[in-house]
Amino acid sequence: MSAANEQASRFDPGFAREFYALENGEYAKLCMQCGLCAVTCASREFMDLPPRKLFKLVQAGDKEAVLQSQTPWLCTSCMTCTVRCPRGIPIIDVMHGLKYFLIQQGSKAPVALMSKIFAENMLRRGRVFELALTNSFFLKAYGPVGAIPIALKMRSVGQPMLLKGRLPLKPPKKIKGLDQVHKIVKKATEVMKREGHQDGV
Amino acid sequence: MAYSFYPGCSMEATGKAYLVSLEAVSHALGLELKEIPDWNCCGATVSANAIGDLPQLAMTARNLALAEPAGNDIVVGCSSCYLNMAWANEKFKTDARFRSQVSEALGAAGLKYEGGLRVRHLIDVLVNDIGLDNLKARTIKPLAGMKIACYSGCQTVRAIRRRDFDNVEYPVMLSRIVEALGATPVPFPAAARCCGGSQQFTRVELIHELTGYVLETAAKNGAEAIVTPCPMCHMNTDVYQAEINRVKGTNYYLPVFFLTQLIGLAFDLKPKDLGFSFNVVSPDKLFAKHNIKN
Ligand code: SF4
Numbered sequence: 001m002s003a004a005n006e007q008a009s010r011f012d013p014g015f016a017r018e019f020y021a022l023e024n025g026e027y028a029k030l031c032m033q034c035g036l037c038a039v040t041c042a043s044r045e046f047m048d049l050p051p052r053k054l055f056k057l058v059q060a061g062d063k064e065a066v067l068q069s070q071t072p073w074l075c076t077s078c079m080t081c082t083v084r085c086p087r088g089i090p091i092i093d094v095m096h097g098l099k100y101f102l103i104q105q106g107s108k109a110p111v112a113l114m115s116k117i118f119a120e121n122m123l124r125r126g127r128v129f130e131l132a133l134t135n136s137f138f139l140k141a142y143g144p145v146g147a148i149p150i151a152l153k154m155r156s157v158g159q160p161m162l163l164k165g166r167l168p169l170k171p172p173k174k175i176k177g178l179d180q181v182h183k184i185v186k187k188a189t190e191v192m193k194r195e196g197h198q199d200g201v
Numbered sequence: 202m203a204y205s206f207y208p209g210c211s212m213e214a215t216g217k218a219y220l221v222s223l224e225a226v227s228h229a230l231g232l233e234l235k236e237i238p239d240w241n242c243c244g245a246t247v248s249a250n251a252i253g254d255l256p257q258l259a260m261t262a263r264n265l266a267l268a269e270p271a272g273n274d275i276v277v278g279c280s281s282c283y284l285n286m287a288w289a290n291e292k293f294k295t296d297a298r299f300r301s302q303v304s305e306a307l308g309a310a311g312l313k314y315e316g317g318l319r320v321r322h323l324i325d326v327l328v329n330d331i332g333l334d335n336l337k338a339r340t341i342k343p344l345a346g347m348k349i350a351c352y353s354g355c356q357t358v359r360a361i362r363r364r365d366f367d368n369v370e371y372p373v374m375l376s377r378i379v380e381a382l383g384a385t386p387v388p389f390p391a392a393a394r395c396c397g398g399s400q401q402f403t404r405v406e407l408i409h410e411l412t413g414y415v416l417e418t419a420a421k422n423g424a425e426a427i428v429t430p431c432p433m434c435h436m437n438t439d440v441y442q443a444e445i446n447r448v449k450g451t452n453y454y455l456p457v458f459f460l461t462q463l464i465g466l467a468f469d470l471k472p473k474d475l476g477f478s479f480n481v482v483s484p485d486k487l488f489a490k491h492n493i494k495n
């Protein structure tokens with residue numbers, strides 16, 4: 001294969017369509033490459049691709065580059081880009097859709113793990129139990145042995161949290177309508193899958 | 202004035218000082234806050250990644266459905282909860298497709314929301330319902346001479362996308378409240394900058410940089426303390442301050458208050474009712490300087 005062909009084979013227009021079908025994914029179509037989000041983003045110095053480039057690569061169908069990008073995992077949901085984008089693209093929602101997709105694909109990114117643990121924790125009682133959230137994240141991310149040096153390194157944070165009573169040791173009570181919450185999530189998931197994800201763009 | 206109140210999970214744990222001081226302050230102001238019965242977690246900004254946007258917003262809509270019979274505006278203090286709840290409500294009212302999808306999901310649990318409520322941030326209620334004049338009139342011990350960086354945070358002012366209650370670039374409401382209490386807001390260009398949010402476990406360098414910038418800007422502009430309405434901003438600026446000092450070789454000493462703690466001080470409420478025991482950066486030196494008994 002010539003270098004040019006190899007280059008061309010990286011781009012898969014089918015991927016753009018696949019992306020637009022993600023929840024909120026269709027907004028990526030609207031990006032006009034003005035670059036405002038790139039200069040705006042709170043995490044830009046940490047990102048490999050600013051949102052602008054990510055959307056460019058989506059449009060071009062560069063599946064590999066999009067799926068490898070750390071950008072969605074660095075987004076802090078600060079919404080600065082979202083209120084500034086001249087095309088009205090709710091960039092944080094696009095990031096949610098992309099992260100959901102990557103998590104379904106089995107992503108091992110720390111934020112993927114955190115999101116799953118948070119959702120499980122929340123759905124167990126209907127409210128979040130922060131101490132358990134912290135513990136299960138560190139145990140799952142680093143293993144029981146690996147978590148120790150991290151815990152030691154972070155003691156200037158963890159110790160005062162515990163000493164000052166900011167991490168209650170007791171879990172919150174299960175809400176009465178936990179079953180309702182589960183039914184709502186189940187039905188909404190069905191609706192999300194049934195209706196495709198286009199958000200009327 | 203009666204409101205439905207959504208505390209959210211963080212007010213019961215990491216942001217306990219917020220809840221305690223809000224209770225004291227609302228009592229003093231005659232604000233009647235009735236907790237939404239049996240409310241559930243809104244999912245913060247991370248669970249949508251795991252369960253999808255629609256399921257998360259539908260779950261949040263359960264709280265709207267539970268609050269609707271009382272008919273009162275909902276007050277939310279936590280910025281992340283406000284983001285989810287106000288956005289779910291806004292979308293429910295303006296997007297017919299979303300409305301029918303969410304109604305179907307609520308229906309599966311035998312619930313219904315008509316879209317009759319307003320979701321308000323605490324700052325909005327303080328400024329627009331209580332009024333700055335009232336806050337000033339109720340101030341018994343003005344915080345005269347206290348220089349404060351008013352840190353609204355990023356999501357607080359941007360939650361409802363463009364239909365904001367404050368300026369999304371240069372928020373001013375929080376500084377107006379602080380002024381009404383007699384304190385001096387310092388110029389603070391980082392007022393709506395992100396602190397790194399919930400990346401404390403997943404990318405701590407982000408917190409060092411972003412929160413570091415917030416602390417640096419506050420210190421550079423002569424602030425003696427920071428005030429915020431957001432539990433996440435509070436956590437990062439207060440709890441992580443020592444860690445940031447360690448990593449960056451800085452030496453910040455900036456007590457961080459929840460908005461309601463500061464209001465309580467100006468109202469001369471008992472410091473023990475304002476939850477200062479939860480503050481990690483001790484406010485004692487600052488209090489001594491300004492003759493406040495803790
Ligand atoms: S601000 Fe909006 S239109 Fe401009 S590059 Fe970013 S996403 Fe595209």
Ligand code: SF4
Binds near residue numbers: 051075091
């Ligand atoms: S919402 Fe995400 S992508 Fe947008 S500016 Fe904030 S961190 Fe960057």
